[in-house]
Amino acid sequence: MKKILVTGATGQLGSELKVLSESYSQFEWFFADRTMVSLDNLSILQNQLEGIHPDIILNCGAYTAVDKAEAEAELADVINHQAIKIIAEHANKHQIKLIHISTDYVFDGTSAVALTEEAITEPINVYGATKRAGELAALAVNPDILIIRTSWVYSRFGNNFVKTMQRLLKERDTLGVVNDQIGSPTYAADLAEAMMDVLNNENWVPGIYNYSNEGEISWYEFVLAIQEITGDTCEVRGIPSSSYPTPAKRPAFSLLDKSKIKEVYGITVPGYKESLRKCMGLLRIETN
Template identity: 55%
Template sequence: MKKILVTGANGQLGSEIKMLAPNYPNFDFIFTDIEDFPLDQSEVIVANFKTIQPDIVINCAAYTAVDKAESDSIVADSINHLAISTLASLCAHSGAKLVHISTDYVFDGTSPIGYTESDLPNPKSVYGVTKLAGETACVKNCPESIIIRTAWVYSEFGNNFVKTMLRLMSERESLSVVNDQVGSPTYAADLAQVILTILTATKWEAGIFHYSNLGEISWFDFAQDIKEIAQKTCEIKGIPASSYPTPAERPAYSLLDKSKIIAVYGIVPMDYKISLKKMIERLK
């Protein structure tokens, strides 16, 4: 029975993997989070890794407070970069496989078309810079690792755009939402299934892959869809990102091209609206 270590198990993606774990009785899942597997303490990572001796590591843990990272770069780097360097080295030396989750923020958002895995990263925020450094360390220290870049993740677990919108739509008569940042949402439950599909595939093909749900929308469009599905009456107004300044710069266009993961692993991404309906139903 393969032993699978999942870090960041209480986050959105880790929680969704927990939900799916009973469907995979051939895997022995060990779910850890910051309390028992702190990614900002390398000596603890090493000690715990040697105790657990996993066959596979799914790293869902990350410093994801994008704006806070601008003034907290040392901690963000220790979690998003240095910890990944340590984990990747441990996996390489022990022969364990590593699946690491990254982000669309490694790109600058100036592309007119969806980003492919071979497009040159150019992060514009501390969060993006630290996540790219983590990717680089991952590839360098454990060339057989799989890195999955994703975007706009939401789930019924944790804090995210969908849950925030649902709450605000219940509290307010109108909302202003950015309408000039475009991408595609990712339902964490779908991403969790993708990871487990890869782990049970007949082949292991290392490298970087892109995954999100299908669709090309703005945050404003996303909010409108949430309103429609949840049958809210709140008025949604579109505003430019310049009217809502944030410490960290967001990519204006961060659609991820999913051709590679479809071709290599036969993954069929779900339309974002179908997944959004499923998530809102589960919340009810």
């Protein structure tokens, strides 16, 4: 029985993989939190990987606090770049399949068309720069790695945009939401399924792939879609990014082109509204 190591097991994607693992009993699953696979401690990481001895690694662990990363650039680089190189080297040495999760923040946001995997990367914040450095380092030491870039991730687990907006729509009379950053959300449960579809495919075609739900929207439009489901009467106003300054710059446009993962792996990508309804339906069940 092949053993799958999931790093970042307590995060949104790791938690969704844990739910999904019940449907994949042909594998032995090892869900590692930051104490079991310490991406922030390079001196013990290699030994931890040797001790777990996985056949497959799904690397969902990352430093994802985008604004905080501006002040903690060194730590973000250790976790998002240097640790990923060690994992990729380990996978290459032991001929282990490795799927590594990356981000739309590797782009500068100046494109006007959906970004393919070949689009030029030019990160505009520390988080994006460290994730891109991780991609490059991993590809350099392990040509057999498969990297999936994703965007605007949410789920019923952890803290995320959907859960925050759901709460604010109930608490406030008016809400200002950025309307000049364009992309597409990703329901972590859908991404988890896509990862398993890739893993169970007869062919393993390494390289970089994009995955997010279908749709081209702003954060403002995303909140309107959430409000459509909740029925809350809060007045939602679109505001420019300049009205909501953050320590880290965000790409103004980071819509991902999913053609490659659909063609190579035959993956069906759900629309963002369909997935949002699913997630919010589960949240409603959990809160009742």
